[in-house]
Amino acid sequence: MTSFKFTKMHGLGNNYIYVNLFEEQLEEAKLPEIAKQVANVYTGIGSDGLILICPSDKAEVKMRIFNSDGSEGKNCGNGLRCVAKYAVEHKLVLDTEFKIETLSGLVEAKVQLENDQVKLVTVDMGEPRLLKSQIPMAGDGNEKTINEKMEFDGQIYEVTTVSMGNPHVIFYVDDINQAPVTTLGPIVEKDERFQEGVNVEFVQVVSEKELHFRVWERGSGVTQACGTGACAAVVSSVLNNYTNHGEETTVHLAGGDLQIKWTKAGTVLMTGPAEVICEGTYYLSE
Numbered sequence: 318m319t320s321f322k323f324t325k326m327h328g329l330g331n332n333y334i335y336v337n338l339f340e341e342q343l344e345e346a347k348l349p350e351i352a353k354q355v356a357n358v359y360t361g362i363g364s365d366g367l368i369l370i371c372p373s374d375k376a377e378v379k380m381r382i383f384n385s386d387g388s389e390g391k392n393c394g395n396g397l398r399c400v401a402k403y404a405v406e407h408k409l410v411l412d413t414e415f416k417i418e419t420l421s422g423l424v425e426a427k428v429q430l431e432n433d434q435v436k437l438v439t440v441d442m443g444e445p446r447l448l449k450s451q452i453p454m455a456g457d458g459n460e461k462t463i464n465e466k467m468e469f470d471g472q473i474y475e476v477t478t479v480s481m482g483n484p485h486v487i488f489y490v491d492d493i494n495q496a497p498v499t500t501l502g503p504i505v506e507k508d509e510r511f512q513e514g515v516n517v518e519f520v521q522v523v524s525e526k527e528l529h530f531r532v533w534e535r536g537s538g539v540t541q542a543c544g545t546g547a548c549a550a551v552v553s554s555v556l557n558n559y560t561n562h563g564e565e566t567t568v569h570l571a572g573g574d575l576q577i578k579w580t581k582a583g584t585v586l587m588t589g590p591a592e593v594i595c596e597g598t599y600y601l602s603e
């Protein structure tokens with residue numbers, strides 16, 4: 318019977334099972350199956366997926382993220398804040414500012430401490446990628462997709478696509494509470510024009526400083542929050558002249574708020590909470 322220690326953490330309700338690979342060992346070939354198992358709320362622990370906190374030769378720590386369907390993502394904003402919290406509180410890093418390696422590159426995390434506890438984390442998520450070839454998606458790879466007509470399920474929508482190291486497509490709606498998250502979301506997620514699938518975001522513009530946001534995540538479905546998605550939504554809103562470049566936007570997600578700024582320097586800063594839910598030992602079923 319294989320078992321391993323885990324910590325369940327969440328960022329605005331986007332919750333994952335975290336395993337510290339500085340101390341535990343998991344078989345590489347079994348990682349997708351382990352992610353599916355621990356995510357299962359009936360026979361596992363219940364989560365949006367699995368996140369591994371790994372040694373790195375490029376940064377203080379490396380994050381790998383697996384969605385609840387077992388697919389490996391290339392970035393995870395809420396996950397990065399929780400990894401930063403874990404790394405500081407378990408003394409994997411000794412600074413309050415440090416780099417984290419992801420499959421889509423290095424990011425810079427900065428934690429805010431209160432009595433040795435990490436409450437808020439700011440992550441510089443790097444520059445958004447806007448070309449179709451970088452999303453990736455079909456079409457002219459040197460072009461961007463900003464407010465472009467695309468047909469899904471027999472209807473024409475105007476969409477914008479942004480990669481934060483993982484792919485996002487943003488739909489603007491008049492009322493976030495009427496957004497077709499569970500009907501249109503799964504159709505778009507698997508649309509063949511997105512070669513690697515896509516995370517699907519619905520955004521209602523409240524003002525030039527506020528957005529309402531809901532998400533159907535690639536590989537996990539509806540989640541309470543998506544950090545990379547919220548960053549993509551802010552970039553998209555600047556590109557569509559709904560919000561201002563270089564100014565902070567409050568993104569209201571189902572699980573709470575993120576403060577996000579697409580800086581004039583070009584990178585996207587995301588600030589939000591990270592919380593520990595529980596710790597334990599998981600017994601893998603064969």
Ligand SMILES: N[C@H](CCC[C@H](N)C(=O)O)C(=O)O
Nearest residue numbers: 390393394395483543544545
């Ligand atoms: N479903 C995403 C990974 C998790 C991203 C999200 N939970 C976040 O906080 O950024 C993908 O496959 O690209």
